[in-house]
Amino acid sequence: MHDVVIVGAGPVGLLLACELGLAGCDVLVLEQEPRTGIPWKALPLGMRGLSAASVEVFHRRGMLRPLLTASGVDSYGGADPEATVAPAPRSVSHFAGMMLDPADIDADALPYRLPSPVLEGVMTSLEAVETVLADRAAEVGVEIRRGRQVTGLRQDADGVLVQAGKDEYAARWLVGCDGGRSSVRGLAGFEFTGTQPLFTGYTMLADVADPHELRPGFTLTPTGMYLRMPTPGHIGMLDCDGGAFDRSERPTLDHLQTVLRRVSGTDVTLNDVQFVSTFTDRAMQTVSYRQGRVLLAGDAAHIHSPLGAQGLNTGIADAVNLGWKLAATVHGYAHEGLLDSYTRERHPVGARILDWTRAQSAVMRPDPHAQAIQALVRDVLGTRDGTTYVYNRTSGSSHRYDLGGTHPLVGRNAPDFRFTDGTRLSDLMRDGHGIAVDFTADRRLAGATAGREDLIRHVSKPAVDELGCGALLVRPDGVVAWADGLDPDHAGFEHAAARWFGSASV
Structure with missing residues (x-):
């Protein structure tokens, strides 16, 4: 019997496996995809942004340098090791397609920051993140079996029996990290509640006849939004159709061109589309992240729109929060209730992220009420306080768990204290x-x-x-x-x- 079986070898499942393996647990990861190297995970389609808080996770476990190498990042800003004041961030996110200006961030208002090698987010890819984590998982003794689709599970007071095709795997604990359409979530009977979508989103790699018709970066329009990425033909767009088209039928070239022309207000022409996928802003969350000996993390526990790149970063935080608590439970030194603190700490964070993405969806609707709110938000983002507030929310730098302590540092991510001997x-x-x-x-x-x-x-x-x-x-x-x-x-x-x-x- 394994200590823990994890379903899903994406970033969240692999990071959790690394944390458990580091703690000496016997871990098996089951992944339905039979192979690696999927185009959707490689650049440009697999591009993702890691927040400063997520980068800190890789730094603390000695994986930042391999991550930067795998991501093709030649240089990383961070901070001067001898600096006495933490610099302001140089790269920031957006709110509903409205970009933030790094110059408007008040660095003095960011809580408990110290000069550190890690003060910035990193643009990477799912492929790079998974490669680094899979290598580390192998180093700490984690086994990954691919091409295993979970079709059933049974649990009792002592463990969980997982069915994957004709094979069965026994574990003391099971964790579903298998994404927004999680099999584990459904098989274990988790209650999943939330709100229905306002839009269908599209990501595609296409041959654009007249790319000059589309402005670079995010462009929010009265009829939706589009995003022209630096890679030629890499385009994203949001169509406020109530999520009607998502996975309902295969997007054709004519359909994609029609939607792009509508949301961009241009006569842009698509000659060909190599890859395309759809998504929505459906915002759902399980009532609890634990059901007996089955737990959930990442998109299996909460789904929402990708606006602001919150999904991957929230899942990474889930994994590092759960990992040591589950390891302590496996090894028998956890006090009663430690594992339940995972839901108690992470569920409010997930709920807050869902509301954050709902707010962005509401602002982007093509109606006069939303347009009026959008104008107000632009005014707020034009201020130093407004920009700093949004950066705090998207970077994770302002988050604090309610651990009951009176000291203002308790519950926060620890600053990277530098000791006088040069260590951190x-x-x-x-x-x-x-x-x-x-x-x-x-x-x-x-x-x-x-x-x-x-x-x-x-x-x-x-x-x-x-x-x-x-x-x-x-x-x-x-x-x-x-x-x-x-x-x-x-x-x-x-x-x-x-x-x-x-x-x-x-």
Whole structure:
């Protein structure tokens, strides 16, 4: 019996497998696609944007350099290692096709940022992300079996039996990372609720006779939106038809040209279409991310429009949140309720993302009410506060879990503290341990970490800028679980450590 079977070898499933493998779990990944190298995952069609928070995940696990190489990124800005002030971001996203100006971001208003090698998002591809994660999964002993379509499952108090064709796989836990049309979600009986779509979206690679008719980048029009990408013929468009065309029939050349002319207001001509897919802004979410011994992550748990590139980044955050908690449960040192904190922490984030994409869809409708709101949003985005707010939401930099602590760092993604010896907090997180940091040399937390050395790495050394902290506890997913001032409260630390890592006697 495997500790965990993961269904889906996309970025979310592979990252979760890496996290579990790093923690010493026996993991099997089942993927229905029989081969890699699918055109939809390679550039240009597979292009995706990773937020700064997602890039931080790869950095902490030592996978950023391989990711940049696989993505064809020759140079990465980051920050000057000797800098004392974190620079403002140089690349930002959009809201409903209305681009943000990086110059309008107030860097001082971004919470708890320190100069770090990771302060920017990265443009990459699904192929690059999956290649890096598959290589790491192999390194930590994860087995991936392709061409396995899950057709059934049964669970009881001890485990789950997964049916894939004629084969059966037994596991203590099953995680569905198999996308928006998740088989696991349906077979396990998860309740899936939400709102129906306003538009059909199209992504295509085409031969455009007169590409000059289309403006580069996002163009929001009174009848929809289109996106002309830098790669010739790579076009996206949104048609406000209530999602009627999505997967209802195969898009023909004539249909695509008609839609493109309508949403662009031009006479553009398509000579040929090599690849095309459709999507909608349907926004749905499971009521819980856990059903007994079956859990969901990524698009299997929540679907929405791709506006603002939130889907992949939300799934990555799901995986790193779930990974260490499921590993702790497998190994028997998790306290009662630790695994349920996955839904408690991540479900509100997913709900917030769904509302964020709904708001963008509503602004883009071709009616006078939406046009009036759109004008108001443009005015807001023309301000420093408005741009900073939207950047905070899309980059993940403002997110904070409600962990009950009073210190303002608790629940946030830990800043990449740089120690005076030149090392960084991220350098200490490669092996997936929690980190207890004393920003002094007197090892005040050494006794409090005794008995948990396999779970929490204790570090005692000063930082270049400790942000007013005397000590902190960082979970394996990079979230600050406890922080205190210059005279740390050991009882508070012990409470936090017991909450997240179990008793010291384990």
